[in-house]
Every structure is written in structure tokens, then in C-alpha cells.
Amino acid sequence: MAGNRATKRLDITGDCCPITFVKTKLALEEMQPGEILEVLLKDGDPLANVPRSLKDEGHRILQVQQVNSDTYLLIVERGKGE
Amino acid sequence: MKPAMTSDYKDIDFNQLKRGGFIKQQGPDLFVMRLRSIGGYLTSQDLENIARLARKYGRGEVHLTTRQGVEIPGVRLADYRELIAEIENLQLLPGACGPRIRSIVGCPGREVCPNGVVDTQAMARQVDQAFFGREVPAKFKIAIAGCPNACTKPRENDIGLQGVVYPQLVVDRCSLCGLCQFICPGGAIKIIDGRVTIDRQKCCGDGACVASCPTGAWTAGARGFVLYAGGKMGRRPRLGDRMFNLIPEDGVIPRINSVLQVFIKYRQGNERLADTIERLGSGGFRELILSLSREEVAAGGRE
Numbered sequence: 001m002a003g004n005r006a007t008k009r010l011d012i013t014g015d016c017c018p019i020t021f022v023k024t025k026l027a028l029e030e031m032q033p034g035e036i037l038e039v040l041l042k043d044g045d046p047l048a049n050v051p052r053s054l055k056d057e058g059h060r061i062l063q064v065q066q067v068n069s070d071t072y073l074l075i076v077e078r079g080k081g082e
Numbered sequence: 083m084k085p086a087m088t089s090d091y092k093d094i095d096f097n098q099l100k101r102g103g104f105i106k107q108q109g110p111d112l113f114v115m116r117l118r119s120i121g122g123y124l125t126s127q128d129l130e131n132i133a134r135l136a137r138k139y140g141r142g143e144v145h146l147t148t149r150q151g152v153e154i155p156g157v158r159l160a161d162y163r164e165l166i167a168e169i170e171n172l173q174l175l176p177g178a179c180g181p182r183i184r185s186i187v188g189c190p191g192r193e194v195c196p197n198g199v200v201d202t203q204a205m206a207r208q209v210d211q212a213f214f215g216r217e218v219p220a221k222f223k224i225a226i227a228g229c230p231n232a233c234t235k236p237r238e239n240d241i242g243l244q245g246v247v248y249p250q251l252v253v254d255r256c257s258l259c260g261l262c263q264f265i266c267p268g269g270a271i272k273i274i275d276g277r278v279t280i281d282r283q284k285c286c287g288d289g290a291c292v293a294s295c296p297t298g299a300w301t302a303g304a305r306g307f308v309l310y311a312g313g314k315m316g317r318r319p320r321l322g323d324r325m326f327n328l329i330p331e332d333g334v335i336p337r338i339n340s341v342l343q344v345f346i347k348y349r350q351g352n353e354r355l356a357d358t359i360e361r362l363g364s365g366g367f368r369e370l371i372l373s374l375s376r377e378e379v380a381a382g383g384r385e
Contacts, residue, residue, distance in 0.1 A: 048265050055296055061259055061294075062257070063260065064259055
């Protein structure tokens, strides 16, 4: 499971846009290309927007898991950019 | 201070005046000069020029209209000729009033907005060029939205365009990450037994799957515009009816033209398009559009 390789875990379930994406972006910037970040986030706007923005910045979503009725776990591979 | 009234101020070009944008306001000899944007964009140079005109001819203030225009209140009739000459010179665009096709409202579209699935700005320029200011039986408003969020309220306009994209799956690129089934606003996508399925009836054309898909497996199949017709606000508001589900970009202008032709032919008195459609029924109106000949649509183009 990709999750086992994760080097960092971020919980943005208490945040709303644009904090959700900004926190995720900053977390990824401190990591090396190829490292794995786990992001715990809520459905609705965060789930609709954060993965799309991550794709825009060259990161890669490996897996999405539903944790409970309104919470999801994104497994993100840090991209090569910056 | 106001510039002094010139002696020949009554020598007004009525043809110019007829094109609209110069509107009587409260108070003796006071008018509003209405300027338009196309799809809501003005350059910083436009803004500087408008600010200068508002100081010179008005009261140093502007009012932002509901149709993304800028109005300069407090202009005197004596200054009209000089003001309109300056406006032309500065390549600012006068607005419209009365029974004409009004400013084209548009959201930023896919160039700027992550939700956008079509280029609303290019479409706004096309529609403006083809139709703005045209004299029609009643005021006629057109708005363009870049996605089904419909921020520019296309259904509150006589004609509303709304961008849609219908996705196509390239199966061998799919990593089965599961994202699309969780974010699909219509709940159309389901992963069943390791296979991605889509229920086309439930697809709203948001393009969320295309935008988010990490591997580019979801691609844009068909992209275009939904056309709503017969919306209006005022005393008896009515939401526009969904007339056409998917018009490709290059089919939009002829389609708007055909709606206008049927409206002009079948309206009674000075009713709005909303009233004509209410009277004929949405289906009936649509039939009339489809029965127009190619020649009739072409003849409805800009003179």
C-alpha cells in the first residue's frame, strides 16, 4: 500500500479553501520529489479542489480512500517541480 | 468645475444618440453615460481613462452596473458630443439601453477559473461583435457562464450560454485511484469490480473528472455550450428553458440568430422573449427554431 511509504501526514479536515490547498502545497514544498504525502480532508469543496490544484502544480494523486462518510485520505506523490 | 456650454450644443448627432448608452437621470439636464465591457474585462488603461472622464464630465464617481458595465453619472447634454468623441478616441465602448441587445455578461472562464470548461471570453467577444446594440422588439440580454455553476446567471437572461464538457475515458491510462467517483457532482461515475463506469444520464458536464484525473485518463469528449432561452427578472421573473444541450463553439452565433429570428417573427407587441416562449410553450418555440431555413438564419445576421 502506498500509504505505508508515506513520509508525512497532513490533516486539513478543519480547514476551508484556500487554506486547504495552501497547507498542502507548503507541506509538499518541504519534501523531495517522489516522496509520499498523506492528506486527510473533507468531501465537498476540499475534495473537489485540492486534487485538481495539486495536478496543476505537477504532483500526482496515487490513491483516494474513503475514511468515513465525509472524510477522505489522499495519497500524493510529490512532483519534480521547484 | 464644469466646462462652459458651447453655443452649438444643440447640434447633436441623433444617430449617435440613438445607439444608446446616454440615459436621462434624475435632475435637470443630467445624464448618465453608460460604458460596457465585454464579458466583464477592462484594461488598467481603460480604468484610468474612465476615471479621467468621470472627473472631467461627471462628478468623479462611477456606478458599476449589474451587466458588468461602468456608468458615469452627472453628465450634461452640452458635453455629450465632446464626451462621445473622447470615448471613441480612447477606444472605450458605449453601452446600450432601450429595446436593444445589451452588454454581453461573462465569467472569467477557463483561462482563469479552475471550474471553467470553455473560453467564455472568446465567446463573449464573438457574441458582442455579432449582436451587441442590435435593435430588437424588446430589451434582450445575453450572459455566458463557463460551467454549470452558472455564476453569471445565464437562466436569468433572454439567452444564457453555459459551458459543458462531456468526458471520455482512455481506459489504459486509468490507475483506478478512485478520485473521479468521489468528486463527480452528478454521481455518474462508479467503480464497479475494478472497472470505471459512467451513467451518461447523470453526467452534468462539469468536467470535474477531466480536470482532476491524475493520469489524464478522463479526457474532454465533447465540449460546447448549453443554450437557455426565455429568462428574465423584473416583476414576473422566469428562468430560461434549456433549449439546446450541446452547441459546439462555432454553432453558437447561428443558434442565437435563429432564436432571435423566431422571436422577431412570433412576438406580440413589445413582449420579452420570456413571454413569447411562455405563450408558445418551450417545445413549440424550439420546433419553430429548428424549422427555420438556413437562409432565414443567415439573413438574421448583422446588416
